[in-house]
Amino acid sequence: MPVKSIVLLRHGHRIAWTLDPTTGKYTSNHPFPTRLPADPPLASHGVDQAVETGIYLAERLRDLAAHDRLRIYSSLFYRCLQTLAPSVTALQKVAPELKVRGERGFGEWFGHAWFEQPIPADSSHLKEKFFPFVDDQYKSKIIPDRYGERILEIHDRIAKAFTRVIRDIDLEYESLGRGSEEVTLLLCGHAAQIICSGRVLTGSMPGDPDEEDFKCFTCGISQFQRRKVDNDQDENDWRGRGVAGGWDCITNSYCGHLSGGEERGWHFHGDESFDSYAAGLRHGPITADVSMSWLGGSVEAAMLHGSRLNAERYAELLPQYIRQASRDRPKLHLPVYRHDGNFQRRHFHDYFVTHLPSSSLHPDSRPAAGASQKLDRKASTPHTGGNRAVPPAHSTIARDTTVVRIPLKSAKHHYGACVSRGSRPYNEDSHQAGVIEMPAFSKRPPKSVQLKPAAGEARGVGTAKGDPQVFYFGVFDGHGGAECSGYLKDELHGYLERTAEQFQLQSTLQNRSGKIAVGSEGENVKKEARKALDSVNIARKEDVPEKVAQGHQDSEEPASMGSAEPVSQDADQNSIRELEKDLVQNWKKLVGGYFRRFKPAYFSIYGSNTESEKDPKSDNTREQEAEGSVIEEVVTYAFLKADYDFVSAQAAREAESRDAVKAEKPLNDDDDHILGSPEARELKKQRHRSFKGGSTCSIAIVSTPTPTPFWNPSTSSSMLVAHVGDTRVLLCSTATGVAVPLTTDHHPSSPVEATRLRRYAATFVTDSFGEERISGLANTRAFGDVGSKRIGVSAEPEIRRVELGAAEYSFMVLVSDGVSGTLGDQEIVDIVKEAKTPEQAARDIVNFATEVTTEGDNATCLVVRLGGWERRQEGGFGSMGTKESRDYKRQDAMNPRSSMR
Numbered sequence: 001m002p003v004k005s006i007v008l009l010r011h012g013h014r015i016a017w018t019l020d021p022t023t024g025k026y027t028s029n030h031p032f033p034t035r036l037p038a039d040p041p042l043a044s045h046g047v048d049q050a051v052e053t054g055i056y057l058a059e060r061l062r063d064l065a066a067h068d069r070l071r072i073y074s075s076l077f078y079r080c081l082q083t084l085a086p087s088v089t090a091l092q093k094v095a096p097e098l099k100v101r102g103e104r105g106f107g108e109w110f111g112h113a114w115f116e117q118p119i120p121a122d123s124s125h126l127k128e129k130f131f132p133f134v135d136d137q138y139k140s141k142i143i144p145d146r147y148g149e150r151i152l153e154i155h156d157r158i159a160k161a162f163t164r165v166i167r168d169i170d171l172e173y174e175s176l177g178r179g180s181e182e183v184t185l186l187l188c189g190h191a192a193q194i195i196c197s198g199r200v201l202t203g204s205m206p207g208d209p210d211e212e213d214f215k216c217f218t219c220g221i222s223q224f225q226r227r228k229v230d231n232d233q234d235e236n237d238w239r240g241r242g243v244a245g246g247w248d249c250i251t252n253s254y255c256g257h258l259s260g261g262e263e264r265g266w267h268f269h270g271d272e273s274f275d276s277y278a279a280g281l282r283h284g285p286i287t288a289d290v291s292m293s294w295l296g297g298s299v300e301a302a303m304l305h306g307s308r309l310n311a312e313r314y315a316e317l318l319p320q321y322i323r324q325a326s327r328d329r330p331k332l333h334l335p336v337y338r339h340d341g342n343f344q345r346r347h348f349h350d351y352f353v354t355h356l357p358s359s360s361l362h363p364d365s366r367p368a369a370g371a372s373q374k375l376d377r378k379a380s381t382p383h384t385g386g387n388r389a390v391p392p393a394h395s396t397i398a399r400d401t402t403v404v405r406i407p408l409k410s411a412k413h414h415y416g417a418c419v420s421r422g423s424r425p426y427n428e429d430s431h432q433a434g435v436i437e438m439p440a441f442s443k444r445p446p447k448s449v450q451l452k453p454a455a456g457e458a459r460g461v462g463t464a465k466g467d468p469q470v471f472y473f474g475v476f477d478g479h480g481g482a483e484c485s486g487y488l489k490d491e492l493h494g495y496l497e498r499t500a501e502q503f504q505l506q507s508t509l510q511n512r513s514g515k516i517a518v519g520s521e522g523e524n525v526k527k528e529a530r531k532a533l534d535s536v537n538i539a540r541k542e543d544v545p546e547k548v549a550q551g552h553q554d555s556e557e558p559a560s561m562g563s564a565e566p567v568s569q570d571a572d573q574n575s576i577r578e579l580e581k582d583l584v585q586n587w588k589k590l591v592g593g594y595f596r597r598f599k600p601a602y603f604s605i606y607g608s609n610t611e612s613e614k615d616p617k618s619d620n621t622r623e624q625e626a627e628g629s630v631i632e633e634v635v636t637y638a639f640l641k642a643d644y645d646f647v648s649a650q651a652a653r654e655a656e657s658r659d660a661v662k663a664e665k666p667l668n669d670d671d672d673h674i675l676g677s678p679e680a681r682e683l684k685k686q687r688h689r690s691f692k693g694g695s696t697c698s699i700a701i702v703s704t705p706t707p708t709p710f711w712n713p714s715t716s717s718s719m720l721v722a723h724v725g726d727t728r729v730l731l732c733s734t735a736t737g738v739a740v741p742l743t744t745d746h747h748p749s750s751p752v753e754a755t756r757l758r759r760y761a762a763t764f765v766t767d768s769f770g771e772e773r774i775s776g777l778a779n780t781r782a783f784g785d786v787g788s789k790r791i792g793v794s795a796e797p798e799i800r801r802v803e804l805g806a807a808e809y810s811f812m813v814l815v816s817d818g819v820s821g822t823l824g825d826q827e828i829v830d831i832v833k834e835a836k837t838p839e840q841a842a843r844d845i846v847n848f849a850t851e852v853t854t855e856g857d858n859a860t861c862l863v864v865r866l867g868g869w870e871r872r873q874e875g876g877f878g879s880m881g882t883k884e885s886r887d888y889k890r891q892d893a894m895n896p897r898s899s900m901r
Contacts, residue, residue, distance in 0.1 A: 002173040003166050004182035008222040010194050011083040012046030038118040039078050049219040054086025056257035064184050065095040071169055074188040076102040076120035081131045084188045088133045099135035105142030105161025109154045109192035116146045151209040159200040159243050163235035166244045191216040191266035203242035207427040210268045217262045220253030348493050350434035351407040408433045414711055416839030416863045418846040423856030428478035429816050430489035431860050438500045439507040440467040441631040442703040442718035467507050471702040475727045475860055477816040480693020484784040488697055495638040503629055506570035528714035532806040538874045539736045564801040571629035580605045593790030602633040632799045635722045643783045643795035650786045654690040694784025696725020713807040713867040722797040724781045728820045732810045732829040734868030737875030739825035742800050746781040753780040757792045810872035811865055818859035819849045826882050833872045833879040838863035852893040
């Protein structure tokens with residue numbers, strides 16, 4: 001057993017950089033030794049950490065190095081090699097031939113982006129200029145994607161790198177006749193790589209990649225012990241097993257050797273690792289956290305100059321540092337975005353961009369620092385550049401013009417999400433929330449909205465094309481496994497974005513000159529918001545029927561709220577018809593059965609809207625479609641295309657599993673022929689066998705006519721809800737406090753579904769509990785479910801468009817059936833009313849549902865703040881309408897003698 005132990009080391013504290021994600025440009029206040037972007041040296045404190053780590057590791061690895069039972073690998077980024085320098089220098093005194101192999105497979109993680117991400121310097125250059133202990137003959141086993149990776153992709157990359165490196169070392173010692181000796185592998189890497197390493201070595205992959213399981217403090221040391229040797233194990237089959245036979249975690253980011261202890265931990269937070277560009281600009285020049293470690297030239301001098309410096313010594317060396325760094329500075333070569341069909345799509349943005357505090361009802365009351373304190377606050381206005389007599393202020397960017405990126409997970413006053421697996425052994429639910437790149441589809445603002453901001457007003461933040469941001473929220477409830485729900489979480493938004501691009505869909509907000517209408521900002525928004533809240537006509541208790549307030553309504557009935565009229569948008573009708581025709585034909589060839597006669601709603605190729613045939617209010621739909629397209633058509637196509645790619649991938653796997661010749665081929669041998677889209681190509685890499693399960697889906701897309709966000713009370717917005725299955729989307733009326741369902745459960749007992757399926761001769765059966773099922777399934781619409789596609793279990797979305805008036809609704813809730821199967825719609829919204837924030841509301845709903853449930857199903861809840869949030873308790877009965885029923889359910893759940901438990 002050559003490789004018996006693995007020691008992981010994270011690099012020390014480094015100099016910071018910033019990234020502008022709109023340009024792909026990395027910047028820093030200090031030039032880096034390699035002159036490469038995102039390749040900084042250690043800060044002075046980080047060099048101290050490296051020295052302390054070197055003393056600790058040298059004492060414990062000395063004997064292993066002396067007997068040639070130590071192999072050292074590292075990321076090729078400068079900060080990792082600099083962290084190893086003290087350790088390697090000390091160990092080379094007993095093992096002069098000791099080298100460090102630079103493996104790019106263990107390199108930094110960069111979020112998936114449209115631009116090319118930085119790469120480290122070549123190993124030969126690093127050896128010649130900086131670190132003589134680098135092995136320039138070693139060739140990396142894995143090369144990361146230049147456009148970055150998603151979270152799951154970096155896990156697979158690390159797993160492949162470990163499998164190949166461990167196998168390489170094992171074979172190396174076996175060829176030398178030393179196969180019985182135990183070898184230790186020391187690896188220095190980055191935070192994301194350390195976390196992924198712990199997961200792939202042990203095989204413990206959490207359901208939520210953001211979970212903080214393996215720690216990664218700067219210069220923290222983790223140790224893993226091998227369970228058994230298995231070099232024949234598939235490098236992709238590490239989940240639940242671990243790589244190369246599996247490993248046990250002995251030490252998790254130990255920092256006892258560091259004088260500062262545990263510092264600068266990190267964990268995944270969404271699929272992108274971009275540092276906040278605006279936040280970096282606000283801090284101004286960073287001068288107090290710079291390393292001098294490469295001024296001396298040698299490793300010993302680097303350690304000497306890298307020690308903590310007093311103020312006088314620092315002031316003496318800083319000018320020398322700047323002069324040396326500025327000489328022969330290379331020009332920046334920024335990546336070019338290719339506008340062709342092969343560009344890499346940027347990953348989902350789980351954050352929104354805004355100005356602070358222009359759209360906030362709770363601005364920071366603390367006085368701003370700097371020269372602005374000397375101005376008359378009553379007469380102060382944002383600087384417009386018109387008054388030349390006023391001297392410019394300090395370079396610090398004012399808050400009224402500061403653009404910030406706020407992750408939705410951190411915006412607890414605007415959004416909350418909570419997930420529980422209940423009593424199930426694993427979680428099959430997924431959810432997603434953020435901003436997508438789509439043209440705005442909201443109605444044009446009225447003429448009263450300004451087309452140009454007034455002097456002194458700050459502009460809102462829109463997308464790269466000038467449209468206001470389009471928000472996206474989704475809940476996905478998997479069955480038979482989590483593969484389909486995870487696929488929808490990671491890829492469905494990409495299908496929506498790409499479909500809008502293929503349709504050449506244009507914004508509804510562009511006027512004839514191509515300009516986007518913008519609304520007022522700053523103090524005007526605050527006044528309008530307060531005015532909108534005050535104008536809500538709150539209903540009294542006697543105005544709301546008690547039966548409605550108590551939630552006594554049949555959840556199987558169609559939602560009471562109808563769909564608003566579609567809004568026509570300019571698009572390329574020729575491309576749309578070709579795409580829709582090809583998709584329908586592909587479904588007929590792949591599945592047949594139900595799909596030989598189905599006509600998707602909103603498809604232009606049929607000359608009319610099939611949904612509008614049922615709704616006499618939509619008589620003008622054909623005229624609108626002749627002029628262009630509607631967002632409903634985009635969503636329908638995206639849903640069916642995503643489902644087709646998923647089903648075709650499962651069919652391809654099933655065919656290959658039956659073909660003895662194809663079963664021996666590499667997994668990605670014919671991806672380009674079977675799977676056409678980038679998202680679909682990911683499916684074939686995930687599993688070896690065909691996935692028989694599926695997933696339901698409910699998404700809500702919100703578009704505003706101005707950059708003012710939809711949760712502002714003064715803002716109207718358009719919401720599009722697309723729904724498949726039995727997940728639910730609810731609104732809460734500000735005036736009445738009543739739950740307004742936007743979805744209907746797609747069950748065989750639903751009259752709409754019964755009519756749809758019996759038209760194609762589908763048959764229903766009733767189980768022993770009296771519930772109707774189709775082919776054993778409770779849902780008549782779902783993604784996946786390959787075996788039931790022929791009888792009509794499709795992913796045709798039920799779409800409802802809602803025009804949200806200013807402060808008309810208090811909040812929106814998206815839940816899986818683990819919540820809606822236990823709680824009524826009114827009970828859900830009443831729980832939200834009692835919470836202080838959407839984040840607390842989501843947590844309270846899931847906790848209550850899992851506490852009183854008799855099913856133990858996975859439960860997921862998303863709560864989104866809308867304009868009337870501040871008056872959510874005032875309408876109708878407030879939260880008291882269902883209090884009695886909720887109290888009864890809680891008491892019944894706690895009663896051990898209850899017949900229901």
